[in-house]
């Protein structure tokens with residue numbers, strides 16, 4: 001298939017940037033979106049132009065590096081799919097595809113389609129871990145965790161921190177990300193010890209980074225490649241009120 | 251910063267204020283629509299005027315009245331702060347975006363809908379509430395009740411104007427859209443989400459968003475028709 005690509009090009013964080021239009025021909029429908037971008041970049045390299053910079057690593061939907069806003073949707077038109085897992089068969093021959101970086105004050109553009117997502121790292125650093133001594137590996141049945149709770153924690157832990165929730169939200173809110181990270185720990189025994197101060201610190205950091213607040217539009221879950229549920233956002237709200245009104249941190 | 255100011259200057263803490271005030275306003279709407287039903291009583295407005303008298307004199311009602319003032323002010327101030335904050339969170343927008351693929355129109359336009367409701371509130375309060383406060387309301391004497399302020403005649407006069415009727419009906423559409431998202435959203439904000447109850451809350455919310463504004467909208471239409 002032959003495609004026209006409208007790609008955001010921006011030299012550096014302070015450059016104004018703008019769209020450039022490219023044509024790519026003979027794209028196989030079995031290619032992934034990133035392989036199609038590789039074809040474009042080879043073409044640009046041959047022509048002596050600077051390739052389009054974009055984040056990618058595992059290319060199998062688990063690392064959360066890839067981050068493209070394709071045709072007005074985070075990670076493109078396919079549900080539950082990261083850009084690297086998106087195949088060209090979901091596009092039509094002759095189509096014009098618009099490719100933009102994630103847009104958020106907290107995710108400044110570094111270059112072209114690459115944005116700086118270290119705000120997420122700083123939120124994790126503020127409390128997204130277990131720091132109490134949990135000892136060695138306990139006997140499997142020593143700490144009973146009901147299957148239902150384990151599954152719930154696991155479904156929260158599926159978050160790959162790609163930032164599609166922020167990109168899709170009209171408020172550029174990070175609530176889905178932060179709520180998944182708070183949930184996966186708050187649900188399990190080892191994480192419960194620090195649950196109150198954890199949620200307080202992570203929400204404080206989320207606000208410092210300049211993400212928006214949650215209007216409950218549900219756009220984040222709809223665009224999330226892992227389908228992280230709105231359940232998490234209800235939970236972080238509960239966790240936060242509970243922590244604020246009952247923790248010892250004054 | 252004390253923990254209280256810290257809580258209510260966080261995004262989640264502020265949303266708690268929006269949800270709590272929004273739910274209080276929802277309860278207020280139930281009371282308001284029920285009371286106004288007396289407009290339909292075919293007694294020349296006596297029952298309505300007696301109700302108005304009760305609402306302006308009963309001590310307990312005055313407490314609820316002040317809670318309503320506080321709720322609406324809290325709701326407006328905090329949502330303005332949040333909406334500005336949210337706009338700033340994305341200084342550069344997308345060239346191409348398809349938000350209707352992932353969310354409802356009303357959920358994305360709560361600020362616009364709220365502003366329209368606020369404009370309506372100013373007109374609405376100026377028309378009835380302000381007139382009651384400064385006493386620009388004629389008096390009427392009933393044999394059983396004595397002399398009361400005749401707000402009913404003010405209502406009749408207002409809604410004999412077609413433009414006023416149209417304004418009220420259109421504004422109730424905006425209220426319906428605000429509630430269509432707001433009702434369910436408030437429960438999510440409070441963290442009240444449960445496999446058993448959330449589907450019920452969503453259905454009740456939708457029914458509420460249709461029925462209450464519809465009942466409000468019928469009133470000016472009815473008055474317009476009977477004053478013809």
Ligand code: HEM
Nearest residue numbers: 215269272275276326329360361364365368432435436439
């Ligand atoms: C009778 C009048 C009103 C009722 C019953 C009402 C009810 C609600 C409810 C229940 C919510 C959901 C709260 C949540 O998401 O947790 C809400 C949200 C909202 N309301 Fe109202 N509201 C009213 C008037 C207004 C007015 C006058 C404004 C004008 C500023 C306004 C602006 C907003 C905004 C912007 C939101 C969304 C906030 C967000 O989630 O980011 N509302 N309203």
Ligand code: FES
Nearest residue numbers: 059063064066084
């Ligand atoms: S490149 Fe790892 S998730 Fe897409």
